Amino acid sequence: MGPVTEPVRIMSDNGFALRLSGVTKRFGAHTAVDGLDFEVPRGVICGLLGPNGSGKTTSIRMIMGILGPDEGTVSLFGENPDVTRRTKVGYLPEERGVYKKMKCLELITFLGEIRGLKRAEARRRGGAWLDRLGLPEWADKKVEDLSKGMQQKIQFIGTVIHEPELLILDEPFSGLDPINQDVLEEIVRDYHAKGTTILFSTHLMDQAERLCERVCLISNSRKVLDGELKDIKAAERRGIVAIEFEGPDSWIQGPEVDRVEQGDDGLHLILRDGFDHQPILARAVNSGARILRFDLVEPRLHEIFVRHAGGRAVGDASMSEGASMASSSEDAVVGAA
């Protein structure tokens, strides 16, 4: 009977580092987050994706107890998100607040201390982190003397100094140069390898695509899609076929094919919605062409997002980036619909 209890435990909230159920937040007449449900299983890297103004930061603030939800519940490690639970979280807010007049190592030590570390231990770890990030000579310099990027590193150290079980990073990569983005990505992967659960928000789809196992896409305050990235991609794998061939090309034209584009890896056949690629392959073989490649192109996260969120994003002028993103992709949305 032993194995039976195992899945039950996983199915309970204990298997999730974080769970939001029906969470809604309104500011006056504006609904910033609307009935958001999602969960992050323990040990997973999850991306919270969406254009600026879509409700990512509001959601994260509710998780951290900075804002109270108007409706719905948040649970951390299966329990109420009180201070005790939150000290097991490392939280990097979107707006990077630091005590500018403090010395770097003292700031890091303080941030460790308030998360329950002994002072000496916090200091030791802080020193080790400064070494690792190439900032040892800055330990006794004031934070205000550092560049923005370096301040961000100091703040990141302060976020992870107490080895949290859950890392919540709000736009962690913004403001960093490419080299430091790589450094940070490396550290995030390290924590993931150690079993830390990570939730980070971003509007950079490429970053999310590289890092995430799970994603939650939100647009205009609502969840659009969530789940395992590979499942989502598999489900969305339709519509584009990359081909290489020798011989006649008459088989390309047909009722299924909307248009043909030159891609990086050969010709892309863009299919009409609801049509299968199989008849094209049959036609090709019959035509006597020699097929070198016939490949269903995995859609980029960006395309998936646009496919799902574009329609809803249209027309909300108050969210400039969300709106512009939607309008630039309107053709694609209409094409897919």
Add this chain to the structure above:
Amino acid sequence: MWHNVWAVIRREYLQRVRSKWFIVATTVGPLMMAGLIIVPAWLAVQGEREQFDLAVVDGTGVLYEGLASRLEKGGFQVEEARWHSNVVTELRERANGGELGGFIMVDELTLETGEALYYSMDVPTALRQVTVQTSVARTALEYQLEQQGVDPEGLLGGGELQVEVLSAAGSDISEPQFAIAYAGAFFLYMVILLYAVAVMRATLEEKTSRIVEVIISAMKPSELMLGKIMGVCAVSLTQMAIWIAAAVALLAGAIPMLIAARPELANLENLREIAPGMGLTALFVGFFVFGFLMYSGLYAAVGAMCNSDEEAQQAQFPMITLLIVPIVMVAPIIQAPNTPMATALSLFPLFSPILMWARVSGGGVPVWQVALSFVLMALMIWVIAAIAGRIYKVGILMSGKRPTLPELWRWVKEA
């Protein structure tokens, strides 16, 4: 909980104590105090020193003794020169040779009119002229009164008025006590305001820089607020301890040494007599701590509900008023400290630090009233902590416009 509060206190304390502002304010304060007291006295004596050696030529034969003792009390070194026909020439030469600062000649006319001749190497200061003039006139008057068989002591001393206070409401307050009561009240106003505003600014800075989001994710708002207030309080007490130690060192060490080395600075001894004693100093610190705890709570709430320095400037208006009202009333209350009005106002907790201090340091306030004021202030601290704590809790994480009064009330009720 105390782990977090302690971490906040330590951070706040070390940050502030190490700041340039603290070091400058703490050291410059006592130095200025010492400077203001010692330097003018020293300079005054320094400039006049050589001019204080005087010779007295007594043509009457009866004035020298009395005149010499009066002049010596005024800081002069006096020697008698015998009258002879060449005495002016001789003394003039001695003065030119640097032996004398000048000489005074009194004769029979002096006994009748008080006129005398003062030969001086420099143009004497007004003070020196008056000292010499009154010494001569009084000595002459004393002689004449003695001739009449009248005791000159009492009359010359300006008489004596014995006062019997008929009602209990009166108080006799000496000038130094008035100065201490007034200066102390004003100093309390300044330090309470200074440090309460420091709490407000720190709160505002944490809020606007958003670091509070990280801190609040690790502790309760009440812990942060408590730690912040205690930290600033510790800083202020450190500063006061240094100031008090400096004052004690000045009064008990530096001034006696200075007087021993330079007897002409004997006037500084008066400072030791008017300086507040241990009890009054302890009371002062007590009023400061209770006052600070009340006002810093209010100021922390203001810092938490505002989003910019400008907003905070406006929002602190009620507190400034609460501090200025007692300051305006200090002078009348020192004059009449035991009227029912004065008693009532000084027992109102938010006024107590300033007004009860003013009454107590003037003397004549029943102990029970002082004790009651501390009890009432303690209750007020508790009330403010409850209300301000709730405003702080909501406000510190709130952005957007400053809350209106009804909104504030809702925060207090709902938090």
